Amino acid sequence: MNRSTGGIDLKKREAFAKLPSVDKVLANQKIQDLLKNYPRELILEATREIIQSKRKEIIDKNDDLDSFHIQEDVLINDVINSTKNKFQLSIKKVINATGIVIHTNLGRSKLSPKVQDELVNIAFGYSNLEYNLSKGKRGSRYDHLVDIIKRLTGAEDVLIVNNNAAAVLLVLNTIAKDGEVIVSRGELVEVGGSFRISSIMELGSGKLVEVGSTNKTHIQDYKGGLSEETKAIMKVHTSNYRILGFTESVGIEELKQEEEFKNIPIIEDLGSGVFVDLSKYGLTYEPTVIDSLKKGADIVTFSGDKMLGGPQAGIIVGKKEYIEKMKKNQLTRALRVDKMTIAALEATLRMYLDEEDAIRNIPTLKMITCSLKELDKKADVLLNRIQALNIDADIQKEKNVSQVGGGSMPLEKLDTYTVTIKPNKFSVSYLEKRLRNSDSHIIGRINEDKYILDVRTIEENEFDLIVKELKLIFN
Ligand SMILES: *Cc1c(COP(=O)(O)O)cnc(C)c1O
Numbered sequence: 001m002n003r004s005t006g007g008i009d010l011k012k013r014e015a016f017a018k019l020p021s022v023d024k025v026l027a028n029q030k031i032q033d034l035l036k037n038y039p040r041e042l043i044l045e046a047t048r049e050i051i052q053s054k055r056k057e058i059i060d061k062n063d064d065l066d067s068f069h070i071q072e073d074v075l076i077n078d079v080i081n082s083t084k085n086k087f088q089l090s091i092k093k094v095i096n097a098t099g100i101v102i103h104t105n106l107g108r109s110k111l112s113p114k115v116q117d118e119l120v121n122i123a124f125g126y127s128n129l130e131y132n133l134s135k136g137k138r139g140s141r142y143d144h145l146v147d148i149i150k151r152l153t154g155a156e157d158v159l160i161v162n163n164n165a166a167a168v169l170l171v172l173n174t175i176a177k178d179g180e181v182i183v184s185r186g187e188l189v190e191v192g193g194s195f196r197i198s199s200i201m202e203l204g205s206g207k208l209v210e211v212g213s214t215n216k217t218h219i220q221d222y223k224g225g226l227s228e229e230t231k232a233i234m235k236v237h238t239s240n241y242r243i244l245g246f247t248e249s250v251g252i253e254e255l256k257q258e259e260e261f262k263n264i265p266i267i268e269d270l271g272s273g274v275f276v277d278l279s280k281y282g283l284t285y286e287p288t289v290i291d292s293l294k295k296g297a298d299i300v301t302f303s304g305d306k307m308l309g310g311p312q313a314g315i316i317v318g319k320k321e322y323i324e325k326m327k328k329n330q331l332t333r334a335l336r337v338d339k340m341t342i343a344a345l346e347a348t349l350r351m352y353l354d355e356e357d358a359i360r361n362i363p364t365l366k367m368i369t370c371s372l373k374e375l376d377k378k379a380d381v382l383l384n385r386i387q388a389l390n391i392d393a394d395i396q397k398e399k400n401v402s403q404v405g406g407g408s409m410p411l412e413k414l415d416t417y418t419v420t421i422k423p424n425k426f427s428v429s430y431l432e433k434r435l436r437n438s439d440s441h442i443i444g445r446i447n448e449d450k451y452i453l454d455v456r457t458i459e460e461n462e463f464d465l466i467v468k469e470l471k472l473i474f475n
Pocket of ligand 1: 164303
């Protein structure tokens with residue numbers, strides 16, 4: 001060992017000696033106060049980590065060890081912040097500035113504020129979840145939703161499960177177990193999270209009989225798929241893609257007219273459940289649950305948290321004889337919904353009794369139907385607020401397009417206004433990262449080297465937070 005390293009080793013030992021022990025940190029009054037509100041485990045872990053990081057700092061230092069000193073109050077603050085971070089929920093609220101309304105990664109639909117009281121009431125108390133109040137005896141959790149959904153869709157009966165994938169699984173397992181289901185090759189979709197009709201069929205233990213070709217399926221193809229084992233015909237709404245051009249498919253009405261299919265139930269997986277004819281609001285017509293039943297579908301399944309704008313759920317509507325069978329299927333018990341889902345769904349559905357109420361108060365519908373004029377005004381407000389910050393960046397209002405998302409209405413181009421930010425002193429990706437990791441967790445998009453805030457999915461009351469975070473980042 002040469003002299004100089006010997007000198008450094010000595011200095012390092014001196015520096016190590018300055019580090020407080022875990023016990024000393026724990027004895028600090030601020031940490032004692034912290035112990036009243038946070039688990040000891042987490043505080044201990046944070047303390048060890050902070051001390052360890054200081055050790056590493058000493059090890060990595062070579063010539064500037066003289067300047068090394070421990071500021072105890074800084075170290076204590078680090079422990080406090082680290083403990084608080086560890087205690088935070090992993091699932092956090094974010095600001096969706098992407099303009100994608102049903103953003104699967106960001107929790108799909110947000111519930112209406114009008115649902116909040118009902119949800120909290122039920123979640124934090126006892127309820128008549130499975131209790132019939134008028135008879136004073138056991139009831140069914142599914143009863144709460146039957147009347148309202150029957151009223152809104154005209155269905156004979158209703159069943160609710162955990163999500164639409166579960167709904168399709170339950171339907172196929174009940175109707176088509178050990179038999180065959182005919183599906184057009186043009187409708188064999190895969191949706192997010194690798195949900196494939198074919199895989200669900202395997203789980204449901206039925207056999208898929210594919211008919212037709214990707215772009216064209218004729219009534220003769222369906223007839224060719226028939227056998228002694230045919231238990232159902234399944235139609236799948238190709239919600240997340242479209243086959244355009246030279247195409248042909250067979251509608252439910254057409255299938256219903258054929259003598260051969262008379263006793264074969266027709267199942268339709270609609271994906272997104274729509275109760276409102278959106279063409280009235282300038283959007284492309286999306287098949288509604290009501291229309292699907294009217295055309296003759298025996299069973300229809302759809303999600304609660306896509307276009308419907310409610311909580312995650314799978315809704316099954318249709319003929320009583322099939323729904324009764326599903327209720328008796330043991331799978332139903334495994335796929336059942338929680339009381340919070342029932343409360344949020346019932347309260348959301350109640351708004352549909354008045355279509356205007358639904359459009360105005362269900363965030364998903366409100367954001368999708370928001371007019372360009374309103375978005376323009378909203379973007380002006382945000383633009384002015386950001387410009388007033390006088391930050392070193394190029395800030396513009398620009399026309400752009402937002403998406404419905406969630407695999408719904410893939411071709412719909414929703415015109416929108418955005419506020420774009422191009423920082424002068426640092427990169428756009430740095431800005432994106434800082435906003436994403438800020439306390440408000442702002443999630444926007446980058447396009448052509450500009451950061452884009454699409455006002456369609458941002459609430460006006462979130463502008464304050466965006467402005468606050470921008471100010472912090474640019475100063
Ligand atoms: C989204 C979708 C599903 C799956 O619904 P989840 O509610 O996500 O389980 C199934 N089928 C179609 C056609 C869909 O669009």
